[in-house]
Amino acid sequence: AMEYIRRLDNYDAGDIAELCVAAGMFEEAFTIYMRFEKYAEGVSVLLDHLQDVSRAEEFAIQRDEPEVWRVLGVAQLKRGMVVPGVRSLGKAKDITNYELVISAAKEHATPADYEVVIKYLKTIRNKTKDIRMVDTEIVYGLCRQQKLAEIEEFLALPHAADLEDVGERVMDEELWFAAKMIFTVLKDNGKLAVVLVRLGDFKAAVDAAKKADRVNAWKLVCFACVDAKEFRLAQQCGLKVIVEASELSDVVEYYEDRGHFAQLMDLLDAGLTLERAHQAMFTENGVLYTKYKEERAMDYMKMWWQKSNVPRLIRACEVAWLWAEAAYLYSVYEEWDNVATVMMEHGPSAWNASLFTDAISKAGSLEVMYKAVRFYICEHAELLNDLLIVLAPKAESTRLMGILRGSYREQFGELGILPLCKGFLNKAQDANLPELNHAMNDVLIAEGDADGLKDSVTTFDNFEQISLATRLESHEFIAFRRLAIDLYRRNGKFEQALEASKRDHLWKELITSVAASADPEIMEEAVKMFVETGLRECFTALLFACYEDFPPDLALEYAWMYDMMDFAMPFLIQTMREVGQRLMGLEEESKEQRDAEEEQKREEEDEINNDASVLLYGVGHHGKGDQPLAITYQPGVAAPHGPMAAGAVPQIGWGGGMQSVRPQATYNMNAYQTQAYQTRQAAAAYQSRAAAAQQAYMTQRQAQAQAQAYASRAAQAYASRAAQAYASQYTTQQR
Template sequence: MARKKARESYIESELIYAYARTGRLADLEEFISGPNHADIQKIGDRCFEDKMFNAAKLLYNNVSNFARLAITLVHLKEFQGAVDSARKANSTRTWKEVCFACVDAGEFRLAQMCGLHIVVHADELEDLINYYQDRGHFDELISLLEAALGLERAHMGMFTELAILYSKYKPAKMREHLELFWSRVNIPKVLRAAEHAHLWSELVFLYDKYEEYDNAALTMMQHPTEAWREGHFKDIITKVANMELYYKAIQFYLDFKPLLLNDLLLVLAPRMDHTRAVAFFTKAGHLQLVKAYLRSVQSLNNKAVNEALNSLLIDEEDYQGLRTSIDAFDNFDTIALAQQLEKHELTEFRRIAAYLYKGNNRWKQSVELCKKDALYADAMEYASESRQPEVAEELLDWFLERNNFECFSACLYQCYDLLKPDVVIELAWRHNIMDFAMPFLIQVRL
């Protein structure tokens, strides 16, 4: 009646509210579809606050307020319609409200559709993840983020949070995810998650990509069963900044993989202190185990390496190898080695001792050793090389004392330029062996 006399806005608005209040939705819909001056938006809000959602739905739809319409449809449990309205509203806040409502209602397919519009906003991602996690919907949350990775607006936070979720709930999938997207995750954040979840293999992978080689090597050594891989470890250990890790790695291989130790040492050799390494293995009693390494670095002519390898060759009674070693690499204590060898039970090693004394110009000691072992040819050779007449004369006397006239004659030939003719004639005459001395005397130029 009032409307017929005055078409005021407030009158028509109150009429709409009355229709809503009395449940005459058909009359309400008919009224708002025609010309009117009512404040439909305001009445829609009143209806919403009074929980008259069906009326609010008609009113919001009439004024195309899709954001409020979406929320109204949520209250009416019309989730598909709510998603469609949210799409028209295209508001992040609306998407969140509809999404959370779908999660609470167990409509995860629709929730995912909404979530895809939320996760692309980095500042909204945490709220979404917490909402799912607080309600225990871990698999659905992971599915949502997996679907979102292919979006054009995918950002680092999505890849990072998915990696963290994998570390908590699906550790078997984390490695594959990291291998594909390691460059797109926040590595420090994922590192903490992997460490907290005790995913040592993944932790090493991330340390490697983050160029934290020292931590990667330490993690491998601390958790070898899960994290250690031979090729990967050798690649990482060469890049570490702290050289002390070299020696930790050596101890680790001694304890864990001793048969692969030489392979590791060959990789470490370019930067390693070989003197310290030899001292380490000597103290541990494992020099024999690293013989291949010692041979590979002997070309550096390091004193400690030479002495260690020579010691091994003596223990193995490899006199030929020892002779080759001391001829090729001279940086070792020759006198100490000679003194050690002159007491050796094998003749060939005592022979090497004589050879070493000769190299240090200790001619008398060298010749004396040869005499003891009846190494006549060596004795004559060393006497000749000494360039000392008294050494040669002593050797002649020694041969004569033993009636070894053939060696006497050979020594005259070997030491020809060191011996005086009168001395030779006197010795030959006294022992009645002029025939043995005659080849020497014939060549003497008086």
């Protein structure tokens, strides 16, 4: 390929050279460029592909063309060869790549290299558009060379340098004298103060910060003084900084990172008295107390919690394991669940009886309450009753009892620690809740307190009474078994009550249960048992206990069959007396009814006889209107004979004037009507008396019928039992 390149010349050099570069034939490409006098492209191949800078330098010297020097200079600057690159650009008289020169100088130039850079920049200074960049780099280069006089001379002339950028860069390079000159010219007292601090002139630095009167200036000087351990000056500056909430954290962090904890706390303590003191200052100081002065942390919290961020202090206390302080802060923040939780989890250092009781009474989480019960069981069992009394209105009694029963079950048995809580149960049982009643009953059974158990089940009946009765039925103490019978009886389980009474021969309880049942079959069964076993006194007691419900004929029958007439006689006598009193009462009632009816009849007759309207209007006037009697004189009619026969006399019912007088027949008719009315009244009275007599007769007949029926039933029962006895006796004899 090289032979063809050298021999042939009728081809496109640029295209062939590019193809050679693409194929990795760099020497062939360089040869093509040289043969066709494309020296800039050729030196590019040497620099970019063959990476042979020295050969490129020799080639540039050999050809000495500006374009070749320019390409070489750019390549040298990109490779960090500041001085050779700047010189190559100078030989090329290139003023367009000053930015590359400046960037290469920033990254790679040494103070000595800036001699060449400054010379080049001064050469092109008035020929470029961005004179600001050029002047800035000239000043920076002079600062790097510590040529303060030249700096002062350059700055005295018109220039466009960005002195702030130069000042930042020389501060980063710690060129403090140059920085002092720059910031003095800029009158940037804030940064000048920092520079003065670096130069060890702290008083002048504080004065500069005062002139600046900016937070950043105070902050920079403060930090510088801290680094120099000039803590008095640092505090003087720091007081101006910490009143700004946004800057406080930086100050705290700066002091802490350098281990100046006491000086930082002194600074914040002094700042708390300032007029501009804010919440963050109190909070941060409290955090510092939790870290570095734990013994005074509680006093600080009590004094300044109202001006602090309480959640932040709580977190700080938890990090520092100051649990008592954390519990106190939770309480003032009214997070009662957390108060109780902290005290339970860190009891040895945080628990306080009064605060815990107050917190648990205001807690809202039931889980915290149950956890508190377990905590007291383990660590403060002597105060468990007080805690339970506080929790009773809010906690679920079923779960409480479950916790108490499950605690120390292996050591104390199935009731666990429940007997220790008897005081609580006595007070809480007033609510008459089934769980509490059940727990109290279990405790009383375990203690063998039968009287207490009786009072409990009598006063507080909201529990599974049948279950308790079944449990007590097999108890070793008879007092508890007697209580089981009582529970059966209360709940209508009379069969179980009778069986339990028979088993323990508790005849009094049996009689009471039978009487309460009012069941004829149960009564007869009990009587039969007593007479068959010869318990005559119990037979008598049962008859009287069941007096209202027990059939007298059945009592008489059993007394006759088992030769216990003497023991049944009190019952029979009482029964006969009551029957007699009832009959006498019926007769007395009938007599009183008859007397009342007769009295009513007499009153009605007296009312009729004493009523003057009957004479005036007649007995038929009721309901027909009042029609006056017309007893008048009729002309031509003789006066009646008798004492009034002396001629005409005025009659009742004069119509006035010369009216005609009605005949005497009218008077006779009225008299007849009166007599008829009296007859009807007498008939009505007679009918009333007859009805009463008939009612009395019917009552008497009913009583006689009942007595006959009773006697018939008794005879039938006696005959039936006698037949059964005879059959049984006959069967026995046959056998």
